[in-house]
Amino acid sequence: MTKVTLRKKIAPRIANGHPWVYGNEVEKIEGDVTGGDIVDVFYGDGKFAGKGYINPKSQILVRLLTRKQEEINAQFFHNRIARAWEYRKKIGYTENCRLVFGEADQLPALVIDKFNDYFVIQTLSLGIDTWKDAIVRAIGSIFSPKGIYERNDVPVRELEGLPQQKGFLSAPFDTNVLINENGLKFVVDIENGQKTGYFLDQQDNRRAIRHIVKNAEVLGVFTYTGTFEIHAAHYGAKSVLGLDISENAVAQANRNAALNGLQDIVHFEAVNAFDVLKQWGKDGRQYDVVMLDPPAFTKSRENIQKALTGYKEINLRGMKLIRNGGFLVTSSCTNLVSPEQFLQTIELAAKDARKRIRQVTFQAQASDHPIIWGMENTNYLKFLIVEVEDR
Missing domain, CATH: 3.30.750.80 (RNA methyltransferase domain (HRMD) like)
Structure with a gap:
């Protein structure tokens, strides 16, 4: 078995439970290194740290599978x-x-x-x-x-x-594949849909809108296949409009609405959200609830500031479309933006939009995506509902 020995300074992070070993954290490697093989990892003092798979082509050299002396088979x-x-x-x-x-x-x-x-x-x-x-x-x-x-x-x-x-x-x-969620039916395109075809991580959060959308005029932006918007219609919204840049997503969303007999309440249009929200703000359009579920905006740490600017812009535009006393429902799905950064960004957007906000709920992803403290990549989804009032 190939033996990987860690540098002494790195030991606490690994000892505290993190499973990733980066190449620059390794003191020495004894034995042959073949990508994908299982290797033994040891601390600098010779104590056993765990077993994991190695890949010299990756920045993450070893990913630990176990802290026990057990066979990986x-x-x-x-x-x-x-x-x-x-x-x-x-x-x-x-x-x-x-x-x-x-x-x-x-x-x-x-x-x-x-x-x-x-x-x-x-x-x-x-x-x-x-x-x-x-x-x-x-x-x-x-x-x-x-x-x-x-x-x-x-x-x-x-x-x-x-x-x-x-x-x-x-x-x-x-x-x-046809699935049921919260009493509603959705078609999941597991071959061509985004990620694995459906965003399971928001399934609890979709229930969180059930009270605020009753008898409301609702706007949903970055709708993908319309799950939040169809939930809003199901929970008693007066009317729901969903926007997404993808023609395919909009077609699927309209099919999902019809599948649930809600096509008279909710409909979807394929547009560029950034352009439309800006124009509608100038036109004075108003909604009781605006829901924003944008893409990650960044996949790398170098672009975090750019992503925060994007989140601020879209949330500011959304708030300007909300009637006094209405609600903003907003999300961020990248672990590179921390919960604190996300909330600060919403606060700055409210300030620039001259709105006063009051938090209704702030949640993470559904519990089937468990969060491990100390592993940032497991704590990635931020879901926020705020009441929005004029200043």
């Missing part, structure tokens, strides 16, 4: 996935859920989403990709699924020296 991955499923059942996420959330489930760089009897997987590092067949067998053994699909068409794989790819890992099936 197919049964290991079966046990970890079974344990992840037991956790979801205990907290009430069974029909649709993120079954495995990478580091939070001690399976770094692995994502498994469950859409009733269908599963979508992402193996985002060389180490976990090596065990893909074992993971597929484990899903088959634990669930007897109707289908498994891989959505590895993500650029982050290229940082690991892996190709982007997608396709069936089981017998082919109809990749438009």
Whole structure:
């Protein structure tokens, strides 16, 4: 077994539970290094730190799987996935859920989403990709699924020296899967939809709007396939308009509205949100509730300030469209923007819009995406509702 020894100064971060070992944190490597192999990791004083998979082509040299002296084999991955499923059942996420959330489930760089009897997987590092067949067998053994699909068409794989790819890992099936969420039906396009086809992380947050949208005129921006807007209509909104730049997303959103018999209350249009919101502000348009669920705006630390400027701009525009005493529902889905930075950005937007805001609720992602303290990448979604009043 190849032996990786850490530099002394790095030990506390690893000892406190973080599973990533960067190349510049290693004192020495003894033995052959083949990307994807399991290696033993030791602290500078010779004590055992854990086992994980190594990739010399990645900035993250080793991702730790265990802190125990145990064998890493197919049964290991079966046990970890079974344990992840037991956790979801205990907290009430069974029909649709993120079954495995990478580091939070001690399976770094692995994502498994469950859409009733269908599963979508992402193996985002060389180490976990090596065990893909074992993971597929484990899903088959634990669930007897109707289908498994891989959505590895993500650029982050290229940082690991892996190709982007997608396709069936089981017998082919109809990749438009019908799911139920909060009493509503949605079609999930697991082949061509964003990420794994659906944003499960907002499923609890979509319920959080149920009181504020009653009898309200609602505007939703960056709607994707319309889940927040259709929830608003379901919860008693008078009218709902959803905007998204993608023609395909808007077509799917309108189909989802019809699927739930809500097409007379909610409809969707394909437009550039930034342009439209600016113009509608000048036109004096007003809504009781404005909902914003923009994309991440940044994937790198170098562009955080640019992302914050984008968040401020879109939230300022949204607030200007809200009637006195109405509500702003807003989100940020990148871990590179901290909760504190996000709230400060909303505060600055309110100041510039000459609005007074009052927090109704501030939440993270749904609990099937558990947060591990000290691992920033597990605490990524910020969801905020504020009441908005004129100054």
